[in-house]
Amino acid sequence: MARKRLDLTFPPRQSLKPIIYHLVKDYDLVPNILRAQIHPAQEGRMVLEVTGTREDYAAGVAFLEEQGLTVNEAASDIVLDDAQCVDCGLCSAVCKPGALTLDPVTQTLRFDKDKCVYCEACVIACPRRAITLRF
Amino acid sequence: MAKTWQEINERIASGAAVVFTAEEFAVLAAEEGVSAAAKKVDVVTTGTFGPMCSSGVVLNFGHSDPPIRMTELTLNDVPAYGGLAAVDTYLGVTETSRVRGIEYGGAHVIEDLLRGRAVRLRAASPGTDCYPRTEIDTWVTLEELNQAYFFNPRNAYQNYAVAVNTSDRVLHTYLGTLLPRLGNATYCSAGALSPLLNDPTYRTLGVGSRIFVAGAPGYVAWEGTQHNPHGDRDAHGVPVRPAGTLAVIADLKQASPEYFSAATFTGYGVSSFVGIGVPIPVLDDDIAATLALTDADITATIYDYSVQRRSRPSLGTASYADLRSGTIEIDGRKVPTGPISSLPKARAIATELKRWITDGRFALAEPVQLLPQVGSPGTRPLEIRTGEAI
Numbered sequence: 058m059a060r061k062r063l064d065l066t067f068p069p070r071q072s073l074k075p076i077i078y079h080l081v082k083d084y085d086l087v088p089n090i091l092r093a094q095i096h097p098a099q100e101g102r103m104v105l106e107v108t109g110t111r112e113d114y115a116a117g118v119a120f121l122e123e124q125g126l127t128v129n130e131a132a133s134d135i136v137l138d139d140a141q142c143v144d145c146g147l148c149s150a151v152c153k154p155g156a157l158t159l160d161p162v163t164q165t166l167r168f169d170k171d172k173c174v175y176c177e178a179c180v181i182a183c184p185r186r187a188i189t190l191r192f
Numbered sequence: 193m194a195k196t197w198q199e200i201n202e203r204i205a206s207g208a209a210v211v212f213t214a215e216e217f218a219v220l221a222a223e224e225g226v227s228a229a230a231k232k233v234d235v236v237t238t239g240t241f242g243p244m245c246s247s248g249v250v251l252n253f254g255h256s257d258p259p260i261r262m263t264e265l266t267l268n269d270v271p272a273y274g275g276l277a278a279v280d281t282y283l284g285v286t287e288t289s290r291v292r293g294i295e296y297g298g299a300h301v302i303e304d305l306l307r308g309r310a311v312r313l314r315a316a317s318p319g320t321d322c323y324p325r326t327e328i329d330t331w332v333t334l335e336e337l338n339q340a341y342f343f344n345p346r347n348a349y350q351n352y353a354v355a356v357n358t359s360d361r362v363l364h365t366y367l368g369t370l371l372p373r374l375g376n377a378t379y380c381s382a383g384a385l386s387p388l389l390n391d392p393t394y395r396t397l398g399v400g401s402r403i404f405v406a407g408a409p410g411y412v413a414w415e416g417t418q419h420n421p422h423g424d425r426d427a428h429g430v431p432v433r434p435a436g437t438l439a440v441i442a443d444l445k446q447a448s449p450e451y452f453s454a455a456t457f458t459g460y461g462v463s464s465f466v467g468i469g470v471p472i473p474v475l476d477d478d479i480a481a482t483l484a485l486t487d488a489d490i491t492a493t494i495y496d497y498s499v500q501r502r503s504r505p506s507l508g509t510a511s512y513a514d515l516r517s518g519t520i521e522i523d524g525r526k527v528p529t530g531p532i533s534s535l536p537k538a539r540a541i542a543t544e545l546k547r548w549i550t551d552g553r554f555a556l557a558e559p560v561q562l563l564p565q566v567g568s569p570g571t572r573p574l575e576i577r578t579g580e581a582i
Contacts, residue, residue: 143241143453143465143534147368150376150530164516164535182369184243184455184463186295 059114060106062091062175063121064131067101071125077105084117085109091174104131104175132175132190137168141187148179148188194476197558200234204555209234211471211549213542214385214483221484230480235549235556236472238390239404239541240382242533243366243455243463246346246417248284249302249444252338253313255279256330261323265315266290267301267332274315278323282343285454285464297462299454305334306449340444342405346416348468350388350436351492354379354510354529356522359498364459368532370497377494377520377529382538383487383512387470388438390483392430393566394421396472398559403440404469404545407451409554410442415563420571424493428485432509433493436563440468451541467537469545471556487512494522502573 067076080086086109095101107114121128144165148157156172157179159165179188203209210233212220217236221229251272253262261278265271269291272283285299304311310331319326334340356377357363357370364370368378383389391397401412416437423433451467474480491511495504510520516535519526548554 144536145242145465145534146531147378148530150378150528151369151371159518159531161516161518164531178369181458184368184457184465185453186456 058108059111060108061114062104062106062131062133063118064129065103065105065121066127066129067095067103068125069098069100073097074124076121076124076126079120080107080117084113084120086113086117092176130192132177132192134191135170135173135175135180136189136191137166138187138189141185142166143185145184147184148182151178151182153178195234195474197473197475197556200473201555203234204549204552207550207552209549211235211237211546213539213546214238214390215539215542217480218384218484218486221480226480226484227477229484230474230477233474236390236474236483237469237542237545237549238382238385238387238472239467239469239538239545240348240386240533241451241465241467241537241541242349242352242380242382243457244344244347244349244466244468245286245366245463247342247344247464247466248282248298249340250343251281251283251340253279253281253332254336254338256325256328258325259323260315260325260328261317261320262315262328263317265313267311267313268296268304269312270296270298270301272298286462288462294456294458294461297454297456299462299464302444302464303449303452303454305340305444306447306452308333308335334445337445342408342410342440342442342444342447343413344405344440344466346418346437347405347440347466348387348416348438348470349381349434350386350392351431351490352380352434354492354494354515354520355497356494356507356527357498358496363497364457365497366457366460366463367497368457368530374522374525374527377510377515377522377527378532379492379510379512379515379529380532381492381512382533382535383490383516384485385535385538385542387468388436389430389485389490390470391472391479392425392428392482394436394563395479396475396559397438397470398562400557400560401470402554402557403438403471404467404541404548405440405442405447406467407448407544408442408444408446409548410440411557412438412559413441414439418571419564421564421566421568422570426491428482428489430482430485430490432491438468438563451537465534465537467541469541471545471549471554473556487516494520
């Protein structure tokens with residue numbers, strides 16, 4: 058089984074097609090959409106995690122590329138360097154899913170990776186550059 | 193019962209002084225009353241650790257042989273000021289690298305020096321009869337510098353703005369990333385632990401006050417730039433907007449990278465987190481009353497940073513207790529909040545300063561001159577005019 062995180066860019070003409078439906082129906086892949094910004098007739102972007110056999114994964118990616126999508130493997134991990142972090146909390150202000158929060162009592166930073174959707178808002182918000190992506 | 197500076201310093205010297213952090217003092221005052229707390233405690237320590245752009249260091253490199261009068265110089269490719277004597281310079285934290293842009297700046301050079309790393313010094317000069325060398329390329333460490341001291345023109349802002357964004361686009365500011373349509377609110381103060389919020393009318397704090405600067409013992413050198421004691425104050429006399437500031441001086445060689453951290457704000461530039469701690473003598477019940485204030489008692493004003501003007505519209509106020517809770521309400525909408533000033537670091541600074549005083553290593557210094565008080569000339573704007581109009 059393969060489990061990969063993909064960063065898809067949709068060309069404007071493909072933004073209304075049910076592409077993810079085909080990944081499930083025709084390639085037996087299990088998609089988990091982490092974030093998506095799709096508007097009619099505009100370039101769209103989607104980050105999703107897909108699970109399936111290696112063969113189905115390869116065929117599914119080939120299908121996406123045939124449809125004119127740009128497919129990039131997205132970050133596989135996000136790392137907080139405690140030695141660089143000063144607990145300023147600025148990342149918590151941009152973390153919409155609530156993965157980065159401050160302890161109500163100590164006001165130190167807590168990172169719940171299960172809630173992270175890899176939007177990367179914290180990566181550019183952190184003034185210490187303490188949050189990095191691993192590919 | 194009033195205490196004098198001398199009595200308090202005698203108690204510090206004999207190891208008998210009772211020292212509390214501002215947070216501990218507020219708890220004691222709530223339990224036993226302000227007067228009882230004032231009687232029991234001699235000194236209250238405060239702390240803050242936020243980005244402070246008006247910071248930098250004075251450095252003296254010593255003379256090479258043959259000597260050079262450095263007129264253009266860089267440290268790790270970050271330009272430093274060449275308009276002082278031959279081998280003196282001032283390196284400001286916001287200066288950016290010629291190679292790496294805002295990802296490395298003056299603040300990062302200072303942090304590297306504090307961490308004991310060698311820094312590349314390159315300088316050029318037209319050459320003179322007394323300073324014939326025209327170029328130099330060498331490496332320096334903090335230990336080898338003759339003098340290295342912070343001179344920070346504006347630190348420890350007394351209160352600060354809460355920043356929000358009502359526009360439709362993301363804004364990158366010195367108060368962090370502001371999400372569109374009131375998507376978040378950022379704020380920057382240690383609140384009840386903040387130095388100047390604990391002595392709101394600058395009674396005990398002025399030129400010559402001995403303070404904690406980035407882990408080193410230092411001094412208040414002058415009023416900070418844009419020091420403005422006027423503006424609105426609450427019923428306790430505490431400003432509800434940015435108000436007083438301090439210019440501070442301290443030995444870089446005694447400072448610690450624990451309490452000085454370089455920072456890059458995307459879309460804005462370089463700055464540095466500077467740790468400042470101020471001890472406040474509990475002279476009487478009046479000062480004790482403001483030392484006893486908590487985050488629930490202190491408010492900050494919310495400003496819309498999407499208005500790109502000198503005066504931004506206010507969208508109300510919020511208490512630091514509400515800001516710390518993680519959400520505030522603006523026009524009936526719940527807005528998530530995030531700080532920029534590190535409370536855990538502020539607590540560490542207040543606690544460290546408390547240790548210095550209880551160990552008898554740090555006596556208080558009565559100011560030799562007070563900071564400008566309410567009623568002194570205010571901060572002026574910069575008008576744009578031509579030579580003919582003067």
